[in-house]
Amino acid sequence: MTQVSVQNLWMEYGDQVVLEQVNFEVETHSFVSIVGPSGCGKSTLLRLLLSQEHATRGEILVDGAPLPLNPDPDRGVVFQKYSVFPHLTALENVVLGLELEQGGLFGRLHGKAKRRAKAEALHHLEGVGLKDSAHKYPASLSGGMQQRLAIAQALIKKPRILLLDEPFGALDPGIRSEVHDLMLRLWWETKMTVFMVTHDLKEAFYLGTRVIALDRTRKREEEKERYGASIIFDTPSEPAPIIQELAAEAETDTETNQNT
Amino acid sequence: MLLPFALLLIAYAVGSEIRLSDNPNDKLLPSFPTLYEAVQRMAFEPDKRTGNYLLWQDTVASLMRLSIGVLVATLMGSIVGIAVGLIPYVNRTMSAFISVLAMIPPLAVLPILFITFGLGELAKIVLIVFGIAPFMMRDIALRVGELPSEQIVKAQTLGASTWHIAWRIVLPQMWPRIIDALRLSLGTAWLFLIAAEAIAAQSGLGYRIFLLRRYLAMDVILPYVAWITFLAVLFDYTLQKFQIIAFPWFAVGRSSE
Structure with missing residues (x-):
């Protein structure tokens, strides 16, 4: 079932085009990793999903309805820093x-x-x-x-949607994998849809059930301002082992329930 | 830490000794016994004419004016500062006005205050407010602006309205910073208090100093100055300690940055 639908999204700051022609649909309970080089607009996309900023053109629909104008409790967020008071x-x-x-x-x-x-x-x-x-x-x-x-x-x-902006970027490797598994377990239990921006490809594929890569398609110096980044790569990713285990458990549970 | 203070006292004692041996009636640097007598007279003996203990009467009068003025200024500074710092519309409308307001030399306005509010308490209090409130407004507005925008967005995703953000997120984080601004403002507040008292008052620490100046009564003026300094240091110290005890998270956050 489609939950989040991004339609022909453009984002410009003055003359600078940051995002152009971004289109994708996300099903409920997906874990979407958004990757790309620095400055490709992946954090901008997250801010648009959060209503912290508003797109120049295009629409983001959640369950068929346009996003509210301001951040609201339906969409939770964890930033890299300063998320807690x-x-x-x-x-x-x-x-x-x-x-x-x-x-x-x-x-x-x-x-x-x-x-x-x-x-x-x-x-x-x-x-x-x-x-x-x-x-x-x-x-x-x-x-x-x-x-x-x-x-x-x-x-x-x-929240039905959780937005993560490089949430694990500042953590030590050992701690990071610990928090990864925690995040996966919580995602599985809450059935929410997660969007995570990261610059770590390994992390993107490990956590995500889908990986979206953003980049500029035109990179010549004089083109950089007028052409923004769009999706260059969109692929499903195999769920992490811990999720496969949880899924298998859930399946056997339902089977036993049906049998009884 | 105490060494410079000791040196100052010794220098004073030596200077006083030299001048008094030249001229025993010299009034400029009275000896310690003379100072002690003056303190006795001002603080612990009733005034012959009015029956009041002058030092305490002056202290109470001055501290009343100072505390009301500082309180009103802090209140204005906090409310206006948070509104300007948090709400873009208020910022656009008000910040230029406050900046200009802050540039008006308060002492130049003093005659206007005396004409408008009369020579009573109100004019003096308004001078203190006028002298420090603009600084506090600007300072608090800047401190609010320094809060990471992530915090504001996060609060919105937790269901906070603008009012909630001001009340639960911004104001509690401003309290220790308001204390900082207050500490920085206190010196200025004393300046305007004494200036106002010097010009028109019937009591007050500044009033007494400027009254006795006519008689070169250094034996009273010097202890008064020391007393004012002591009070100022005491307030500063108390505020600093209060900040640490009341806002432990602030001290921890400061040292970890």
């Missing part, structure tokens, strides 16, 4: 999403509602392995922990 503890960072939704004018919850929100947030923190650091401020968390916190913070809103 430094003045809130890990727990408060995750609770925030619930407080803004249910806390009325001042965006705060009290008493029973607060306790319930905290319990839910703790559950999400546990999911990313940060339960023990719930009361630490982000500045005293490591880079990997901060990114895991950012993921938990985004997931508490149960």
Whole structure:
């Protein structure tokens, strides 16, 4: 089933064309990796999907409807940096999403509602392995922990689409593969659609079920300004082993359910 | 750390000794016993004419003006600064105006304040507000602008309205920065306080200094200056400590950058 449909997208900043003729359709519960050289507009595409910026021409449809004009809770985001709020503890960072939704004018919850929100947030923190650091401020968390916190913070809103802008780019290799598997598991469990911008091809193919490459087709100096990047490569990618396992498990489960 | 202070005291004692041995009635550098007597008289004995303890009366009067002025300026600085820094429309409309406002020399406006608000407390407080509020507005607006735009977008994806962003994301992160701006403004606030008191007042630390200047009463003026300095240092220190205790995340973030 098509969920996100990008139709003939153009993005220009003044005279500079960044993206042109970008067309693609994405099915529900896809993990789309977007790759390309620096400056090819992959982060721009992500900002368009987020409504942080607006396309010069073309349309992005989600379930057939145009995107809202501003970022909204339907589309979560994790940036490479600055995704979490430094003045809130890990727990408060995750609770925030619930407080803004249910806390009325001042965006705060009290008493029973607060306790319930905290319990839910703790559950999400546990999911990313940060339960023990719930009361630490982000500045005293490591880079990997901060990114895991950012993921938990985004997931508490149960977004249907999650946008990742080089989320693992600043992490050490060991930590990175750990967070990769965590990300895959959460993606599988939540059934959301993920768009991830990365410049790491290995990561793109490992995580993605589909890889889209952006680049300029015309590269002569005098053409660079007037011709933007578009999709030069779009291929499915085999799901990561951990996902295949989870899928196999799910299948046997349904089979046993049917048999009984 | 204490060495320069000790050297200053010694230099003063030597200078005072030299001048007093030349002329025992010299008023410029009174000896320590004379200073002590003056402090006794001003702080711990009631004034013969009014029955008030002058130093405390002056201190209370000055601190009232200072604290109201600084409070109002901080409030204005925070509200206007956050609005200008966060909302592009307000920024476009207001930032040029605030920049020009900040360039008006407050002391040049003092006569206007006295004419408009009379010689009472209000004119002095307005002078302090006028002197530091524009700086605080601009400073806070810049600090808001320094927040990574990722934070604002992230807050929107968590369902925050502009008001929510201001209240839950921006203001809490501005508190420690407001304290920084306040610390930087306090010196200026004292300047305008004393200037206003020097020109028209019936009490206040600045009033006393300028009154006694006519009698070359250095034995009172010097302790008053020291007392004002002490108060200023005390406020600065308290604010700094308060910032560290009340906003632990800010200190941690600062040292890790």
